[in-house]
Amino acid sequence: MIESAFWDEIWNITLLSLRVSGTAVLIGALIGVPIGTILGFRQFKGKRTLTRFVDIMLKSVINTFMGLPPVVVGLVVYLLFTASGPFGWLGLLYTPTAMIITQLIMVVPIIIGVTMSAVGSVEKAIRERALSLGATETQAAWLVLREARMGVLTSIIVAFGAAISEVGGIMITGGNIRWWTRTLTTAIVVETELGNFAMALTLGAILLSMAFIINLALTIVQLKGARR
Amino acid sequence: MKKPSKILIGIVTLAVVIIGVFAYEQYVSSQKSIIVLATTTSTYDSGLLDYLMPIFERKYNAEVHIISVGTGQAIETAKRGDADLVLVHSRQLELEFVNSTYGIHRVGVMYNDFVIIGPISDPAGINGLANATEAFRRIAAAGAEGNAIFISRADKSGTNMLELSIWSRLGVTPSNKTQTWYMEAGAGMGTVLRMANEKGAYTLTDRATWLSFKNQLTNLRVLVEGDVILLNPYAIILVNPEKYPQRNYKGALKLAKWMISEEGQNLIASFKKEGETLFIPIARDFNKAHELGFPEQEKEIAWYDAQNP
Numbered sequence: 008m009i010e011s012a013f014w015d016e017i018w019n020i021t022l023l024s025l026r027v028s029g030t031a032v033l034i035g036a037l038i039g040v041p042i043g044t045i046l047g048f049r050q051f052k053g054k055r056t057l058t059r060f061v062d063i064m065l066k067s068v069i070n071t072f073m074g075l076p077p078v079v080v081g082l083v084v085y086l087l088f089t090a091s092g093p094f095g096w097l098g099l100l101y102t103p104t105a106m107i108i109t110q111l112i113m114v115v116p117i118i119i120g121v122t123m124s125a126v127g128s129v130e131k132a133i134r135e136r137a138l139s140l141g142a143t144e145t146q147a148a149w150l151v152l153r154e155a156r157m158g159v160l161t162s163i164i165v166a167f168g169a170a171i172s173e174v175g176g177i178m179i180t181g182g183n184i185r186w187w188t189r190t191l192t193t194a195i196v197v198e199t200e201l202g203n204f205a206m207a208l209t210l211g212a213i214l215l216s217m218a219f220i221i222n223l224a225l226t227i228v229q230l231k232g233a234r235r
Numbered sequence: 236m237k238k239p240s241k242i243l244i245g246i247v248t249l250a251v252v253i254i255g256v257f258a259y260e261q262y263v264s265s266q267k268s269i270i271v272l273a274t275t276t277s278t279y280d281s282g283l284l285d286y287l288m289p290i291f292e293r294k295y296n297a298e299v300h301i302i303s304v305g306t307g308q309a310i311e312t313a314k315r316g317d318a319d320l321v322l323v324h325s326r327q328l329e330l331e332f333v334n335s336t337y338g339i340h341r342v343g344v345m346y347n348d349f350v351i352i353g354p355i356s357d358p359a360g361i362n363g364l365a366n367a368t369e370a371f372r373r374i375a376a377a378g379a380e381g382n383a384i385f386i387s388r389a390d391k392s393g394t395n396m397l398e399l400s401i402w403s404r405l406g407v408t409p410s411n412k413t414q415t416w417y418m419e420a421g422a423g424m425g426t427v428l429r430m431a432n433e434k435g436a437y438t439l440t441d442r443a444t445w446l447s448f449k450n451q452l453t454n455l456r457v458l459v460e461g462d463v464i465l466l467n468p469y470a471i472i473l474v475n476p477e478k479y480p481q482r483n484y485k486g487a488l489k490l491a492k493w494m495i496s497e498e499g500q501n502l503i504a505s506f507k508k509e510g511e512t513l514f515i516p517i518a519r520d521f522n523k524a525h526e527l528g529f530p531e532q533e534k535e536i537a538w539y540d541a542q543n544p
Contacts, residue, residue, distance in 0.1 A: 030253050037250060090316025090479055098481065100317050101271065101300060104257070184300045185285075200425040201280060202451045 013206070016186075021213055024190040027103055027177070028170035031110035032118075036163050038111075039118030043162070044152055046119065047126025048134075069123065072116035077109070081176030084109045088180065101182035106190070109176040114166035121165060125158020126151060160228050168221045172214065191217075268297040270486035273310075273318035275393055276423035278469070279303035281443035281513055286506050291493050297486055305423070307391025313338065313472070316479035319487035322494075324393035324441075324469045326528045327400075338472040340538060343529035344494055345503050345514040346468040349397060350445060351459035352428075352452075353437035358382040361437075367462040371401050374437050375409065378416025384436035385409070386427050389419035393467070398439045401464070428452055441467050443513035450509075468517065468527040471495070485544040492539050495519070 046069075049062065086092050088100040088108075099105045133154050137147040152159070174192035181188030183197060191214045198207035278284050279301060288299045302312060306323040313321045314337045322344065323329060332338035351361065351370050359377035361370040377383035387409070388395040402409055409417040418436070420427050424444040431438045432452040445457070459465075471491045476484035493499045495518035503516045517523045517532075524532035 030257075033250060033253060090481070092315075095316065096481065101302065182300070182302045184302065187298075187300055200423055200429075202425065202429065202448060 017206070017209060017213070019186060020189055020191055020194045020210065023103065023188070024171060024192070027106045027190060028110060028167060028173075031107045031170050032114055032163060032167045034107070035111050035114035035118050035166055039115045039162070039166075040122050040159055043119040043122025043159075044126050044148075044155075047123045047155070048130055048148070048151070066123075069116055069120045073120045075113055075116060076175070077113055077173045077177075078175035078179065080112050081109055081179035084112065084176070084180045100180065101184060101188060103181070103188055105180040106177040106188060109180045110170045110173060113173065113176065114170050117166045117169060118162045121162030122155070122159050125155040125162065128158070129154045157228055157231065161225060164221055164225050164228065168218065168225075171217055171221075268295070268483060268486045268489075269300060270297055270320070270483055270490050271300045271302065271318045272320055272322060272490065273302045273304065273308075273312040274322040275306050275309060275324055275469075276303050276425065277324070277394070277441045277444050278322055280423065280425045281441075281447045282508070283443065283503070283506055283514060287494075287499070287502055290502065291490060291499075295489055295493070297489070299490065303423075305388065305390040305392025305395065307396070310338070313474050316474070316482060318474060319483045320471060320473050320491055322469060322471050324467055325396040326468075327396060328391075328393070329470050329472060332472060337475055337478055339475045340491075340535055341470050341472045341529070342491070342495060342535040342539065343517050343524040343527060343532055344469050344471050345500075345516045345518070346466060346523075346527055347442045347514050348460065349394065349439055349465040349467050350442050350457045351437065351439055351465075352431065352445060352455045353383075353458045354435040354454055355456050356435070357458060359437065362458045364459050365461055367459055367465050368401055368404050370459045371407075372405055375402075375405070375407055375416075378414065381416070384416050384418060384434055386418045386420055386431050386434070386436045386438045388424065388427055389421045390423070392424075394424060394439055394441060397464075397467075401439075428455070431455060443508075446508045446511050446513060466527060468524075468529070469514070470529070488539075488542055488544040492542065492544070495536065495539060 046065065084105060085100065088094050088097065088105055090100070099108070130151050133151050134147045137150050142150065172192060174196065177190060178193050178196065181190070181193065183189050183193040189197070191210050195207050195210050195214070198210065274284065280303070284301055288301070291297065292299055302309065302318060304312065306325045306328055309318070309321050309323050310328050310332045312318045314332065314335065321338070329338070329341055333341050351367060353359070353361065359374045359382070361373050364370045374383050374385050378385060387398060411417055411419040420430060424440055425448060427438055428440060428444065428448050429451070430436065432454050435454055471494060473484070473487050473491060474482055476482065500516035500518055503514050504512065506513055517527060518536060521532050
């Protein structure tokens with residue numbers, strides 16, 4: 008009985024973690040990959056001083072946001088979605104959706120940044136060759152994206168790794184409610200506080216194996232990329 | 236050019252599926268009454284709410300979402316409209332909440348007491364004192380000599396508020412900045428007890444959390460108990476529906492009514508850890524309620540009994 012309740016809860020927590028971080032990264036990819044691609048195309052065109060300046064600023068801002076502290080994101084999302092805040096009427100605070108929004112804000116800059124440099128590094132050579140062989144602009148863009156796809160994939164995996172191990176932001180916006188908004192990381196915090204070390208360690212092991220799988224995937228992607 | 240479009244279709248399909256799952260979940264959960272209860276770490280950490288809430292949830296087909304923070308933060312959460320009701324323990328903060336008109340119908344639910352715990356060696360020599368204020372004075376004195384450490388919750392919780400009121404009786408305003416013996420943890424009761432156990436420090440704790448954690452705290456023991464200022468009453472306060480009409484007022488009322496009903500009160504009394512009762516119900520024990528700072532208990536109980544959500 009106790010055993011089954013124990014695993015029940017762990018399963019629930021793990022699933023929620025995967026769902027929240029997975030959704031955030033998926034939506035983040037849908038937003039971040041196109042923007043990263045466009046910015047990747049853009050950065051070599053800046054010949055005029057003004058465009059160059061804009062490029063440099065944009066890149067620095069994105070790089071800053073790539074290291075956005077999750078607790079700060081959590082605080083801002085909290086203030087936006089608290090009932091007396093501007094989006095309070097949506098009633099999203101302390102729901103998985105609020106947690107997804109928090110992580111989305113965190114992962115979008117990561118995906119944009121990594122995609123941007125991946126696209127930027129193959130853009131010039133591939134695009135010019137494709138255009139000289141008679142491809143249209145759109146076709147050339149697809150080709151560049153295809154060539155850069157390992158980089159894009161890396162951006163998504165890195166973003167997922169950051170999201171799944173994040174704790175400060177979702178603690179604030181999710182409220183760490185049992186069976187509802189309790190993820191692997193926030194559960195470890197509360198189980199440690201309660202002295203349920205068996206539970207905390209199990210959750211830690213699950214989190215660690217996920218990190219391992221993520222890194223394994225990343226390494227495979229990188230090896231594949233190197234072989235080509 | 237076929238491959239990328241396939242990937243795109245795949246991604247879009249996945250997105251649609253995930254959004255669909257969400258929409259469905261939102262729909263399912265909107266069918267159930269969700270009640271957000273902001274409460275103190277002591278009621279949660281002691282296991283009381285995990286014991287009570289499933290019974291209530293089954294009976295009323297509701298879901299109770301518990302935000303377990305300190306009393307100060309719980310009341311702030313409710314004031315901002317992010318909770319439906321609070322279960323807290325700090326008379327001063329509760330009255331401020333009610334006076335601000337954000338909280339309504341404060342009613343006494345149960346009580347237990349605070350105890351001062353500390354290392355078995357007891358360097359401040361407070362063991363057996365009946366006067367908590369005197370115990371604090373001795374801890375401060377031993378601390379100033381470098382012989383004792385006191386860990387404060389420092390999180391505006393009910394426990395922290397009582398602790399600060401005892402220090403202020405002594406005319407002491409302890410601060411981590413100037414006094415190294417006074418550590419401001421900014422954490423829940425469980426964490427602070429664990430810290431005290433590691434550091435061999437003194438702290439103030441509610442008895443319920445102490446009893447639930449006692450087995451893990453081998454370096455600590457109860458040193459002072461029984462002073463009247465250490466009594467620890469818990470109150471339920473509803474969030475004013477006029478301030479936040481979108482909140483689940485009916486659900487909050489149902490939960491509050493159930494907690495102070497015969498059934499709820501009996502369940503509270505029957506909740507035990509290691510054979511010891513952790514909380515003593517007072518909702519319908521009017522004399523005790525008056526004594527513990529609920530002068531209008533009969534009136535409020537009558538009001539709750541008359542409601543039919």
